[in-house]
Amino acid sequence: xxxAKTAKAAKKPGFFKELLTFLLVIAIILGIASGAIFYLSGxxxxxxxxxxxVAKKETNQPALVNPVSTGQEAGANQQSNAVPVxxxxxxxxxxxxxxxxxxxxxxxxxxxxxALPIQKxxxxxxxxWQYNDFVGTKPDxxxxxxxxxxxxxxxxxxxxxxxxxISIEAAPKGSGLYTAKANGYGNYExxxxxxxxxxxxxxxxKTHRDIRxxxxxxxxxxxxxxxxxxxxxxxxxxxxxxxxxxxITIEENQTLDFSHDFGYTFY
Numbered sequence: 001x002x003x004a005k006t007a008k009a010a011k012k013p014g015f016f017k018e019l020l021t022f023l024l025v026i027a028i029i030l031g032i033a034s035g036a037i038f039y040l041s042g043x044x045x046x047x048x049x050x051x052x053x054v055a056k057k058e059t060n061q062p063a064l065v066n067p068v069s070t071g072q073e074a075g076a077n078q079q080s081n082a083v084p085v086x087x088x089x090x091x092x093x094x095x096x097x098x099x100x101x102x103x104x105x106x107x108x109x110x111x112x113x114x115a116l117p118i119q120k121x122x123x124x125x126x127x128x129w130q131y132n133d134f135v136g137t138k139p140d141x142x143x144x145x146x147x148x149x150x151x152x153x154x155x156x157x158x159x160x161x162x163x164x165x166i167s168i169e170a171a172p173k174g175s176g177l178y179t180a181k182a183n184g185y186g187n188y189e190x191x192x193x194x195x196x197x198x199x200x201x202x203x204x205x206k207t208h209r210d211i212r213x214x215x216x217x218x219x220x221x222x223x224x225x226x227x228x229x230x231x232x233x234x235x236x237x238x239x240x241x242x243x244x245x246x247x248i249t250i251e252e253n254q255t256l257d258f259s260h261d262f263g264y265t266f267y
Contacts, residue, residue: 119252123147124189125259127182129206132264139186140262142205144169146237147190148226149176150197150247162228167236193250199223200258204242207265211240219245242266 127140146169154162157172164170169179180188182205199222215234222245227233242262250256 119195120192121195121250121252122189122191122193122255123200123248123250123258124187124255125257127186127188127202127204127260127262129204129262130264137261138206139184140182140204140206141184141186143182143186143188144203144205144237145180145182145188145190146201146203147178147180147193148199148201148223149194150199152176152226154226154228159228163232163236166227166233195250195252197247197249199226200246200248201237202244202258202260203238204262207242207262208240208267209242210266219243 125145127143127145128137129140130136131138152175157165157175157177161170161172161175165172165177165179169181171177171179176194178190178193180190182188201223215238220230223233224230242265244260244262246258248256248258
């Protein structure tokens with residue numbers, strides 16, 4: 001019995017030693033694990049926040065200014081395509097402008113000649129006719145309106161342009177000739193007409209004249225200088241229809257109303 005207790009007591013020191021060794025290993029493992037966790041957590045935080053920029057200390061240094069060209073540039077073999085603009089009275093160079101952009105003066109064209117403003121007005125009106133005593137007034141649909149500048153020169157347009165003007169009402173651009181047709185309501189309008197005196201001819205689209213009677217002599221005397229072939233003009237422009245003409249004046253920013261009623265048709 002005494003021998004068994006002695007043997008059991010002899011085993012206790014070895015057990016405590018093993019226990020301490022076990023605890024020491026656990027502590028070492030925990031330390032290593034905690035250090036690794038701390039290291040990894042710190043690295044992830046840096047990745048999330050990013051590296052902070054280091055502020056640079058600003059220094060008050062004068063900005064570089066390119067000198068205005070005076071015909072000699074700093075450095076060798078350098079040329080400037082800038083045109084100096086001189087101030088009035090002192091000849092000093094104010095600024096340099098690109099050579100591709102010429103200096104212009106208000107009210108002048110690029111060639112130095114003064115630009116003349118074009119003053120314009122407009123013309124409008126209503127053309128009607130009398131159907132009968134019962135129906136009364138009706139719009140003269142497709143009535144033709146010709147506008148000829150008083151100082152018009154027939155030699156400024158070709159024969160073909162003249163034929164197109166009197167046959168299909170095609171006025172050459174910039175010639176001083178204008179045309180229009182009355183719409184379904186008998187209304188017409190010609191805009192952007194340069195100011196000045198014009199002859200207007202209105203040819204009815206619904207009424208006819210007595211073709212046994214010659215064209216009015218006064219009408220012939222006025223418009224003969226404006227056409228090359230009078231017979232073509234009367235045939236293609238007037239035909240057998242009634243017509244009306246007058247001398248009018250187009251004023252700046254004004255709309256002139258020229259309306260006419262052709263009455264009853266001859267036949």
